[in-house]
Amino acid sequence: MRRFLRNGSLSLAFLVIFVLAVIGQSVAGHAYNNEELAQHGQPPVGYLDFVTSSDFLVDLAENWQSEFLQFFLFILATIWLIQRGSPESKKAGDEGVGTDEEQHVRSHARPDSPSWAKADGIRLWIYSNSLLLVMGAVFLFSWLAQSLAGQVVANEQNAQHGMPPLSWGDYVLSAEFWNRTLQNWQSEFLAVGAMVAFSIYLRQRGSSESKPVGMPHHMSSVESE
Template identity: 35%
Template sequence: MREWARNHGLLLANIALFLVFFGAMIFTGAAAYSEDQVAHGQAAVTVGEYLGTGAFLEATFENWESEFLQMGMYVVLTAYLFQKGSSESKPVGKAAPQDEDPRTAKKGPHTPWPVRRGGWVLKVYEHSLSGLFLLLFLGSIALHAVGGAEAYSEEQLSHGQPAVTVLEYLGTSQFWFESFQNWQSEFLAVAVIVGASVYLREIRSAESKPVAEPHYETGS
């Protein structure tokens, strides 16, 4: 068990941190939502009731969509673009293992099944990582729109204005403001790690070059 935990420590730690912060978001979000309800003469809600509100869906998925967009775009951009000296880039002007054609690779019992199968299955598998992020992004942006439309309609009704449909909400500046305010920060963070990893180091981190490696060396 200890060996298994060590071998999967990075994933386990991130799942644990997600659960801690997601739980904290739910409880504090329910408290903030209840405070707003009471301020407008409405009844406070329980945590369970809060999970069924548009405010919860909006707050959750407008953030998730930006994360999945960032990671999906990063996967695609690093396949074709380079940054000399960055630990986040493939080597410039050199062959990289990621560029090898799996059709000519030596196949064994531990080779992924799609590679052994070949054909259209392999073609899909070659882009399965970016495909996963695309599906997660589209699902998140759809749920952001559903939750946002509900929350926006509640606000509209409280001011004597008509409610909106999900499609109508997609055409509002509010929806796109919520999206863009998250998207821009994600790509800023990516730009910082790409550029900073040329000159700065973090010993033992897979996201950093070896501490003594020259700045001009690209990748790991």
């Protein structure tokens, strides 16, 4: 168990932080939701009713979809684009998907390579792109969940104001939906771009996301290997 905790400490730490953050969001969101209901003369809702409601789901999903879109685009961009000096980038000349020998696939697979890396055809293609495919799938699922939950919330608000309900298509094309969506997207793109640029000139000793402290600005971590 001790070895498992040590070897998986990074993933486990962020899993714990994630769970605590979601719990915190649910508690704060429940309190805020009941404050709004009280202002409109409506009775409060229970905690379980709130965390299973569209109000909570839309806030959760709109953040998830922006995060996974960020990773999807970043993974895709780093195949072909480079940033000289950034540890987040390959070195110049390494653009592209790489050769079979570089990727240790097919006849160049190592004895301990995953079995799908030794395969060919569709199995190898799926495994070779599995990270991008999963990130894209989670993004699409989260985006769909956000749009469906958002439609329910919007129609609840329309009913309170005596307005007709919106179809899913109308809601997805509405200014409200894209205002909420693009607020999240722009912040994620800014964060990724800042990380790439700052890591050229700034260091964090001991972090795998940083170059060694004494490495020149124009070199990436890959170039020192």
